[in-house]
Amino acid sequence: MRPTPPRDDQRPLAAWLGPLLLLIAMIGTIALVGCARSTPVIVAPPATTATPSPATEASGPVPLDELAVTLEQVAKGFDRPLFVTNAGDGTGRLYVVEQGGRISVIEPGDGAITGFLDVEGLISDGGERGLLGLAFSPDYADSGELYVNYTDRAGATVVARYTADDPGAMTPKLDGPEVLLRVEQPYANHNGGCLAFDREGRLWVGMGDGGSGGDPENRAQNPRSLLGKMLTLDVSQPNPRPRIAITGVRNPWRFSFDRATGDLWIADVGQNAWEEVHLLRAGVIEGTNLGWNLWEGNHPYPEGSKRKRDGFEFPVIEYGHDVGRSITGGYVYRGSRSPGLVGAYLYADFEAGWIDAARVDDATPPHLTEQARLVSEAGQPSSFGEDEAGEVYVCDYAGGTVSRIVATAPKTR
Secondary structure, three states, rough: OOOOOOOOOOOOOOHHHHHHHHHHHHHOOOOOOOOOOOOOOOOOOOOOOOOHHHHHHHHOOOOHHHHEEEEEEEEEEEEEEEEEEEOOOOOOEEEEEEEEEEEEEOOOOOOOEEEEEEEEEHHHEEEOOOEEEEOOOOOHHHOOOEEEEEEEEOEEEEEEEEEEEEOOOOOOEEEEEEEEEEEEEOOOOOOOOOEEEEOOOEEEEEOOOOOOEEEEEOOOOOOOOOEEEEEEOOOOOOOOOEEEEOOOOOOOOEEEEEEOOOEEEEEEOOOOEEEEEEEOOOOOOOOOEEEOOOEEHHHHHHHOOOOOOOOOOOEEEEEEEEEEEEEEEEEEOOOOOOHHHHOOEEEEEOHHHHHHHHEEEEOOOOOOOEEEEOOOOOOOOEEEOOOOOOEEEEEEOOOOOOEEEEEEOOOOO
């Protein structure tokens, strides 16, 4: 997980002491179960349908660096929000995941915010641990099934299923947790945590390398370890067994499937020097090796090592720690409010606080064709998310807000 920047124990004291003190102060404000908790406040209810921005629509496609992008705050008052998503059930509701164990639901129209699920009593919280992921089954409207990823009281990664008695209700009764996967974690950091379904209905699980610095036990390249991997679960089967789909990740925060193409985008948090994003085309995803801990981005690890590039998939986007130090993966924009962003991949850096966009060509492997800074100051962007219409949202971890990303018009020259 990566809400607290996961730079590992090799960071200089000054580099991590400030964020750590901030985190400790934030954790100290969390109330115990049964005590009063802050209530999120709606700012602008999410629209039930996406309405294109007239200015952007009139302009037609423009280069990314010519777009004027704003963050339209939807709701505030969350405690360390880590994810926002939808249930794909036609209701237009948004679900916000908080690290401390709570999931809230935002109703479109009147914008009511209600508690949906609270697993605070099941988890270990703080640093890079907590409630880290949420995914609704593609048939949630019928099955009522949803899946969460959290670190349990012992620090192990757990993927569990809950089942709603009335999927159409805003606050149904949820039966669970039914634990489908539990993976011991040797250290407290690099827990991954992201969940997503692919087009075949398989649940993907992002697993970090187990933590510490440099993957000291070489788990990411070990085919017998589930750590440092992208896993799949066939949740339609009883007692589904995890399958290793991708090898060689350090701390995937976060990954997503392009809803138009099925391509998989994985943002992997770097070690000492490089942050990276991988793009794997639909149909050629499984069996790939993203390189960690032999490669950090396009660069041999440790620095100065002699390596052959054969057998590895290299990132389509990378940047050094002079630009940012903790990448937050996002989504390819497929909404209609901001036509200028269609087809662009949105991502951010948690520490530097910016949001960027990039485009790639249709080649395999893909090549970066365009890249631009959309927002220079976005707080601490901990995660992105989509609504049913393909509009993209961003969570500000420290600010406690969820905002919609909108390209309102081309910049004035």
